[in-house]
Amino acid sequence: MNNSAARANILQRLRKETPPGLPLSGEGRSCTLVADASCSSPDKGRLGGVSSFDWDKAERVRRFTERMQAVRAEIHHADRHNWLEVLVEICQAKGLNNLLLSPNTAWGQTITAQAERFPSLRHYDQPIDDWKEEMFYGIDAAFTATRGGIAETGTLILWPDAEEPRQMSLVPPIHIAVLETDQLYTTFAAAVQKQGWVETGLPTNALLVSGPSKSADIEQTLAYGVHGPKELVVILV
Amino acid sequence: MISEFRQHVIENLAKPKVRANFRKAMDGLMQRRLDQFPDPQELDRIRTQAQAIRANALSKLPELLEQLEARLTANGIHVHWAETTEQANQTVLAIMQQHDAKTLIKGKSMVSEEMGLNHFLEAHGIDALESDLGEFILQLAHEPPSHIVAPAIHKSRQDVAKLFNEKFPDIPYTENIDELTQAARTILRDKFYSADIGLSGVNFAVAETGTLCLVENEGNGRMSTTVPRVHIAVTGIEKVVEKFSDIPPLLSILTRSATGQPITTYFNMISSPRKPGEKDGPEEVHLVLLDNGRSNIYSDPELLATLRCIRCGACMNHCPVYTRIGGHSYGTVYPGPIGIILEPQKAGLDVHGELTQASTLCGACGEVCPVRIPIPTLINRLRFEGVRKDASTTPGTGSRRKLQEAAAWKAWSWSASHPAVYNFGATAATRLQGMLPTNMSAWTNVRSAPKLAEKTLHERLKDLGVADE
Numbered sequence: 001m002n003n004s005a006a007r008a009n010i011l012q013r014l015r016k017e018t019p020p021g022l023p024l025s026g027e028g029r030s031c032t033l034v035a036d037a038s039c040s041s042p043d044k045g046r047l048g049g050v051s052s053f054d055w056d057k058a059e060r061v062r063r064f065t066e067r068m069q070a071v072r073a074e075i076h077h078a079d080r081h082n083w084l085e086v087l088v089e090i091c092q093a094k095g096l097n098n099l100l101l102s103p104n105t106a107w108g109q110t111i112t113a114q115a116e117r118f119p120s121l122r123h124y125d126q127p128i129d130d131w132k133e134e135m136f137y138g139i140d141a142a143f144t145a146t147r148g149g150i151a152e153t154g155t156l157i158l159w160p161d162a163e164e165p166r167q168m169s170l171v172p173p174i175h176i177a178v179l180e181t182d183q184l185y186t187t188f189a190a191a192v193q194k195q196g197w198v199e200t201g202l203p204t205n206a207l208l209v210s211g212p213s214k215s216a217d218i219e220q221t222l223a224y225g226v227h228g229p230k231e232l233v234v235i236l237v
Numbered sequence: 238m239i240s241e242f243r244q245h246v247i248e249n250l251a252k253p254k255v256r257a258n259f260r261k262a263m264d265g266l267m268q269r270r271l272d273q274f275p276d277p278q279e280l281d282r283i284r285t286q287a288q289a290i291r292a293n294a295l296s297k298l299p300e301l302l303e304q305l306e307a308r309l310t311a312n313g314i315h316v317h318w319a320e321t322t323e324q325a326n327q328t329v330l331a332i333m334q335q336h337d338a339k340t341l342i343k344g345k346s347m348v349s350e351e352m353g354l355n356h357f358l359e360a361h362g363i364d365a366l367e368s369d370l371g372e373f374i375l376q377l378a379h380e381p382p383s384h385i386v387a388p389a390i391h392k393s394r395q396d397v398a399k400l401f402n403e404k405f406p407d408i409p410y411t412e413n414i415d416e417l418t419q420a421a422r423t424i425l426r427d428k429f430y431s432a433d434i435g436l437s438g439v440n441f442a443v444a445e446t447g448t449l450c451l452v453e454n455e456g457n458g459r460m461s462t463t464v465p466r467v468h469i470a471v472t473g474i475e476k477v478v479e480k481f482s483d484i485p486p487l488l489s490i491l492t493r494s495a496t497g498q499p500i501t502t503y504f505n506m507i508s509s510p511r512k513p514g515e516k517d518g519p520e521e522v523h524l525v526l527l528d529n530g531r532s533n534i535y536s537d538p539e540l541l542a543t544l545r546c547i548r549c550g551a552c553m554n555h556c557p558v559y560t561r562i563g564g565h566s567y568g569t570v571y572p573g574p575i576g577i578i579l580e581p582q583k584a585g586l587d588v589h590g591e592l593t594q595a596s597t598l599c600g601a602c603g604e605v606c607p608v609r610i611p612i613p614t615l616i617n618r619l620r621f622e623g624v625r626k627d628a629s630t631t632p633g634t635g636s637r638r639k640l641q642e643a644a645a646w647k648a649w650s651w652s653a654s655h656p657a658v659y660n661f662g663a664t665a666a667t668r669l670q671g672m673l674p675t676n677m678s679a680w681t682n683v684r685s686a687p688k689l690a691e692k693t694l695h696e697r698l699k700d701l702g703v704a705d706e
Contacts, residue, residue, distance in 0.1 A: 015299050170456060170460065170463060171464075188500075201446075220265050228456025228460075
């Protein structure tokens with residue numbers, strides 16, 4: 001649709017000089033420019049521009065766990081040796097018939113090597129259009145890695161890719177995610193900065209996930225499991 | 238004759254249930270916001286920071302829009318510009334037609350409400366379905382949102398239960414909120430599965446990286462922007478920010494101000510359509526940039542602050558007028574304090590100028606605004622614009638001027654600068670106080686008539702021995 005005229009008109013109006021002689025009863029553009037100059041680097045002097053937190057790893061884990069549990073996410077503390085056991089137990093406890101995962105990530109390889117201990121493993125190995133019905137109505141749970149976490153808000157960072165596509169953390173009713181505590185940052189701003197999001201370039205879709213899907217649209221009362229996963233399970237390694 | 242707005246107010250004030258729903262919800266939202274900002278100094282600082290980020294973006298708006306367009310285009314996202322809601326609607330329709338699409342599934346978008354998109358598409362044989370739980374309920378009830386963040390806040394669980402029972406008789410009647418929510422999930426899941434195109438709003442658009450950011454709790458925004466083959470985002474031109482590093486502080490103050498959450502369940506950052514090798518996500522992404530009066534607001538150095546708004550709704554949550562009259566009384570897309578300054582500027586003071594009266598000027602809205610929009614100052618400015626004679630850039634300037642009122646103020650101003658006339662008038666008023674009518678129509682319906690003093694101020698001061706200069 002041709003909208004070059006609309007574009008030119010809008011930009012022209014935005015570039016028009018401010019009409020002279022209008023009364024100013026409060027602040028004006030001059031003030032906003034002052035605010036701009038004094039805050040040209042809003043993050044200066046404080047980590048992440050939100051607060052000057054200085055939490056060590058244990059504190060980050062504690063905060064993350066507390067925030068996540070406050071929104072009914074399930075948190076499991078594990079280590080490099082026993083995380084697989086923990087995952088097996090989760091699958092059993094939830095009575096899963098199947099588990100969607102990528103067999104090519106380091107985590108996925110480990111799981112696949114002991115496939116007999118798990119419910120039927122499914123792979124997202126074709127474009128969604130070829131198996132959309134199963135994805136929507138047949139998958140019980142999906143397992144994904146994460147790119148990191150945020151302690152302040154109890155948040156997972158996901159950068160879905162060809163191995164672990166976007167719908168894995170969205171469509172199945174249960175999402176099981178593994179988070180390495182080394183990748184647990186204090187704030188969102190710290191994660192963006194330390195992982196160099198702007199420098200490396202953002203992916204097709206980056207996500208922050210803080211708990212299972214929820215709504216308070218009826219009487220401001222929280223209800224879980226609206227359109228996204230009903231349950232979010234995080235294994236901290 | 239009573240205006241439509243006043244008629245709405247009278248009707249809505251007489252609905253005790255709806256008023257109770259608003260009161261309860263607003264009290265909850267205010268408390269939850271307060272709990273998120275325990276330290277007033279921190280709040281002060283982050284409000285200043287958020288204001289600076291938004292003011293900075295607006296100071297470079299044309300350049301940032303060009304940068305955003307260039308980045309998005311480089312990322313593979315199609316950018317469309319619309320001066321009016323009609324153009325924006327036509328753009329969405331054209332994309333739908335290109336794909337021979339018949340169904341649209343929508344994430345929550347106030348700009349699409351502004352466009353009247355659902356009605357427009359229906360008229361062209363396209364089924365537009367709301368998927369946000371609150372918006373879904375309202376679409377079933379054929380009602381507009383009454384709050385920009387919590388659209389169905391005026392409805393009780395019983396209202397929703399009755400509505401669901403009427404529209405979906407197969408589902409057993411329930412007033413249980415979890416069960417109602419699950420029913421909506423089941424119904425909408427099929428719709429997500431089969432919808433041709435998904436539509437969403439945008440909370441922030443980042444010029445530096447060409448990224449569209451969406452804030453939500455339910456996952457319907459992610460579904461609408463992930464599952465269908467085409468995603469159309471609609472947004473106002475003011476939503477752009479300069480740098481990606483502007484996002485974390487804005488996101489934090491937005492969710493804390495809006496619903497008192499440290500963060501929402503999902504923060505969705507979209508920078509491109511599906512890339513080669515990726516297995517899902519839309520193959521096409523479009524962004525429609527809507528002006529609809531915003532560039533005109535931009536031309537005024539004071540009113541420009543209106544465009545800093547990040548649509549958190551805190552101003553309405555804290556407004557004593559909004560809480561009592563409810564969101565539907567305003568008759569506009571955006572209700573509450575931000576609505577009464579935004580809508581008259583967009584549609585004209587001749588159309589919505591009366592809304593500027595829907596404020597006690599208590600100042601609460603300005604005090605809680607995360608980007609420090611001086612809402613009370615702007616309300617005053619627009620009240621003034623409504624009655625001024627000389628032109629300004631706001632459409633409908635001077636349209637609320639009434640000859641009688643103007644003459645009365647002129648007479649008062651003249652008498653106040655002529656002491657002999659003023660003293661004569663004041664003395665006469667005190668002596669004739671008994672003749673003041675006790676029945677003064679609307680005023681005395683709910684109040685006693687005012688009573689004038691027995692002596693003028695000048696006389697009383699003279700009695701006290703103050704010299705007359």
